[in-house]
Amino acid sequence: xxxxxxxxxxxxxxxxxxxxxxxxxxxxxxxxxxxxxxxxxxxxxxxxxxxxxxxxxxxxxxxxxxxxxxxxxxxxxxxxxxxxxxxxxxxxxxxxxxxxxxxxxxxxxxxxxxxxxxxxxxxxxxxxxxxxxxxxxxxxxxxxxxxxxxxxxxxxxxxxxxxxxxxxxxxxxxxxxxxxxxxxxxxxxxxxxxxxxxxxxxxxxxxxxxxxxxxxxxxx
Numbered sequence: 001x002x003x004x005x006x007x008x009x010x011x012x013x014x015x016x017x018x019x020x021x022x023x024x025x026x027x028x029x030x031x032x033x034x035x036x037x038x039x040x041x042x043x044x045x046x047x048x049x050x051x052x053x054x055x056x057x058x059x060x061x062x063x064x065x066x067x068x069x070x071x072x073x074x075x076x077x078x079x080x081x082x083x084x085x086x087x088x089x090x091x092x093x094x095x096x097x098x099x100x101x102x103x104x105x106x107x108x109x110x111x112x113x114x115x116x117x118x119x120x121x122x123x124x125x126x127x128x129x130x131x132x133x134x135x136x137x138x139x140x141x142x143x144x145x146x147x148x149x150x151x152x153x154x155x156x157x158x159x160x161x162x163x164x165x166x167x168x169x170x171x172x173x174x175x176x177x178x179x180x181x182x183x184x185x186x187x188x189x190x191x192x193x194x195x196x197x198x199x200x201x202x203x204x205x206x207x208x209x210x211x212x213x214x215x216x217x218x219x220x
Contacts, residue, residue, distance in 0.1 A: 099142030101151045103159040107166055108194075115156040116192035121219065123155040126171050126186035128162050133206040134185040144209045150216040155189075162186075176202070189219075 103125075104111045115122050125142075127134035141147055151157050160167030162175070162184065174196070175186050187200035187207070204211050 099138045100145070100148035101142045101157050101159075103157045108158065108170060111156050111158055112192060112194055115190075118156070120154060120156050120192070121197065122188075122190040122192070122194075123151050123157045124170075124174065124186070124188040124190055125157075125159045126162050126167065126175060126184065126188075127159065128184050131184040137185055137187075137206050141207065141209050141212050144213070147209065147212050147216065150220050154216075154219050 101123075104114070106114070111122065114120075125137075127138075142151075160170045162168065162171035171186070174188060175183065176199070183201055185201065185206060188196055189198040189200065191197050200207060200212075200215065204215070207215065
């Protein structure tokens with residue numbers, strides 16, 4: 001049984017090593033230079049090992065060391081990449097801070113009652129921390145003076161992270177495509193009963209400043 005697990009371990013390491021070799025060789029800035037150097041060095045190494053050493057034994061040791069090293073390097077880089085990705089996602093969780101629009105802090109039902117009391121529509125923005133267009137929309141379109149003026153004066157504004165808290169249920173309710181084909185950002189105009197009045201994302205994908213300004217004119 002121990003021998004079986006050893007073989008399985010080395011097989012996994014071998015696969016990771018091959019992936020690591022592929023990633024290094026296929027990295028475009030060094031691809032041509034790497035291929036050229038490898039093409040020159042390998043024949044000389046093969047001749048030297050074959051003529052002066054126990055070539056098979058040494059070759060296997062070198063290959064084993066290289067594969068283990070590359071596998072560990074590749075695994076470390078993957079873990080490091082995921083850590084950076086996770087950190088960026090967490091930093092983007094509160095992207096409403098990137099905009100000039102006043103988003104409600106109350107829950108959805110309280111916001112519906114407020115919209116009904118003030119006779120206002122609801123602007124709903126559903127996003128995720130990893131969505132580039134969501135962050136761009138908040139940092140550009142929702143920072144525009146005319147867009148933010150209309151939204152702040154004529155709407156109750158709601159912004160939900162689709163992967164956190166109440167946003168999970170809101171996303172399931174209002175994101176028209178089923179998982180995993182959700183669209184972000186999901187931008188909707190709702191009436192005070194929570195019914196969809198206009199699907200901005202469906203019409204314009206992620207609108208730019210001019211598109212959003214023109215769209216809001218009819219609500220101004």
